[in-house]
Amino acid sequence: MRQLLILLSLFVCASSLASESDTSSLDTLTVKPVNVPEWFVMDGQLEPVDKGTVSAQTSGRVSAITVDVNDVVPMGHLLIEITNTSQTAGLDQAKAAVKAAEARFTDAERQRQRMVTLVKDGSISKREYDAAVTASEAASSALKQAKAELVQASENLGYTRVVAPYAGIVSNRYVSLGETVNPGQQLLSGYAFEHMRVVASLPTRYVDQLKEDTPLKVTFQNGQSLMLPTHELFQFADPNSHSFTLRANLPKQDTPVWRNGVWVKLAMPLAEKPKLLVPDSAVLRHSELSAVYVSADKGFVLRQVRLGLISDGQVEILSGLNDGEKIAKDAYAVIAKQGGHYAP
Numbered sequence: 001m002r003q004l005l006i007l008l009s010l011f012v013c014a015s016s017l018a019s020e021s022d023t024s025s026l027d028t029l030t031v032k033p034v035n036v037p038e039w040f041v042m043d044g045q046l047e048p049v050d051k052g053t054v055s056a057q058t059s060g061r062v063s064a065i066t067v068d069v070n071d072v073v074p075m076g077h078l079l080i081e082i083t084n085t086s087q088t089a090g091l092d093q094a095k096a097a098v099k100a101a102e103a104r105f106t107d108a109e110r111q112r113q114r115m116v117t118l119v120k121d122g123s124i125s126k127r128e129y130d131a132a133v134t135a136s137e138a139a140s141s142a143l144k145q146a147k148a149e150l151v152q153a154s155e156n157l158g159y160t161r162v163v164a165p166y167a168g169i170v171s172n173r174y175v176s177l178g179e180t181v182n183p184g185q186q187l188l189s190g191y192a193f194e195h196m197r198v199v200a201s202l203p204t205r206y207v208d209q210l211k212e213d214t215p216l217k218v219t220f221q222n223g224q225s226l227m228l229p230t231h232e233l234f235q236f237a238d239p240n241s242h243s244f245t246l247r248a249n250l251p252k253q254d255t256p257v258w259r260n261g262v263w264v265k266l267a268m269p270l271a272e273k274p275k276l277l278v279p280d281s282a283v284l285r286h287s288e289l290s291a292v293y294v295s296a297d298k299g300f301v302l303r304q305v306r307l308g309l310i311s312d313g314q315v316e317i318l319s320g321l322n323d324g325e326k327i328a329k330d331a332y333a334v335i336a337k338q339g340g341h342y343a344p
Contacts, residue, residue, distance in 0.1 A: 026337060027329040028295050029282075031321050033274035042246070044200035044218065044266035046258055049249065050166060051191035054079065056181040058087060058159040065177055067170050067188070072256060077164045080175070080187055084160040087153070094146070094153035101146040105139035112136040168192040169256060193256040200266045201243040202233065210268060216248050219265040220258075226250070275308070276317040283307065283315055284331045292317075293334045295326035300334055 060082035067079050112132040119129040172189035175181060198218050202210065210233060219225040231248040238245065248266065250258060283305070284291045290307050293300035308316030321327070328334045 026300075026333055028326045029278070029329050031276055031278060031317070031323060031325050031327060033323055034277050035272040036275045036277070036316075037272045038270035039217070039267040040206055040270055042200040042202065042266045042268070044198040044264045046196050046250075046260060046262045046264060047199055048168075048191035048193065048260055049195040049197055050168075051171075051189075052165075053172075053189045054162055054165075054187045055183075056082070056159070056162075056185045056187055057183055058082065058156050059182045060084065060086070060160060060180070062175055062177055062179050062181060065173070065175070067173075069170055069173055071170045072193070073164045073168060073170065073190075075164055075167045078161060079164055079170075080162040082160040082162070082181065084157055087157040087160055091150075091153040091157050094150040098143070098146040098150050101139070101143040105136070105143045108132070108136040108139040162187060164190070166192045167194060169260075171260075191260060193258075193260075194252050194254070195249065196253070196258045196260070197247050197249045198228070198264060198266050200246045201238070201241060202246040202268070203243050204237065206268065206270075207233070207244055209270060210246075214269065216246075217267040217269075218248065218250070219267065221262065221264065276321055276323070277314040278317055278321075278327060279329055280310060280313050280315050281330045281332070282327055291331075292321065293328040293331050294321070295328070300328055 062080060063083050064081035065079075066077070066081075067073055073079070112129075112135070115124060115129045115132045118124045119126060168190045170188055170190045174186045174188065181187070198216075210231075213229075214231070216228045216231055217225055218228055228248040228250070231246060233247075234245040237243060246266070278292065282292050284293075284302070289304060291302050291304045294303045303320055305320030306318040308318045310316075
């Protein structure tokens with residue numbers, strides 16, 4: 001209470017000095033309401049659009065691991081290599097089976113073509129020709145099966161080399177060098193850093209105010225802000241919080257600048273409202289009290305005001321000033337002009 005009385009005394013003294021000094025040369029401004037958009041600010045978190053876990057698709061022993069957690073890898077980079085002795089043998093066996101099937105099909109087809117003329121001449125019966133046709137078709141089917149097994153064997157050999165499906169960051173490793181793995185066993189987890197998005201929860205009361213073309217503003221912890229033109233709002237509410245998940249994609253990045261899991265602020269514009277804004281330099285502050293110099297007949301009068309938000313060097317005046325009143329642009333210039341002293 002004593003501090004408040006001292007501060008009020010300082011205000012009175014400063015007001016008296018301002019009215020007695022020549023302050024006509026100081027810059028003033030007329031306070032007028034300005035339409036300023038309201039923002040609803042949400043806590044958001046960064047997450048990748050694409051993330052997943054790579055699993056083994058064949059069995060074998062891990063012979064090489066080229067990456068570890070937190071490594072940045074390009075698309076197609078070799079991640080893990082599995083021993084391929086049995087897979088190579090299976091591929092060689094499949095190749096040999098294809099060659100044998102091709103030889104049988106060639107022989108069967110040659111026999112069928114030879115019998116075409118013989119059956120026309122009556123040298124052989126229709127039954128014998130039909131048997132040759134059946135043998136040729138069977139050889140053709142066997143060849144197709146052998147080729148399919150060759151493709152499968154080639155795929156199995158390819159599964160021994162696990163490569164990155166996209167440029168990303170390794171977030172977890174589940175196997176060690178020399179470990180035996182089986183199909184379906186998890187190997188590595190990671191996410192693509194090129195495409196990130198902001199995920200936030202939008203309360204139900206703001207859902208109707210969010211339109212498809214409503215731009216959103218994301219503000220990072222370092223103060224950087226971006227306008228995001230597109231977003232996606234879930235069609236269903238969370239059963240626990242009764243809010244709706246809101247996602248907005250960030251621009252593509254070539255290097256991992258925006259990090260997975262970081263908290264940011266996601267702002268949604270609301271309807272504009274008239275506000276009284278003054279420059280931050282026009283406000284005197286001491287503890288929890290604030291004031292401005294209002295132009296009067298014989299100089300300036302110090303008046304207490306209640307402040308709102310500060311943005312881009314402008315301070316919102318909630319109460320204490322009226323539309324059309326004149327104030328000093330620089331409150332401390334008034335103090336300097338009058339020769340007084342104000343100790344904040």
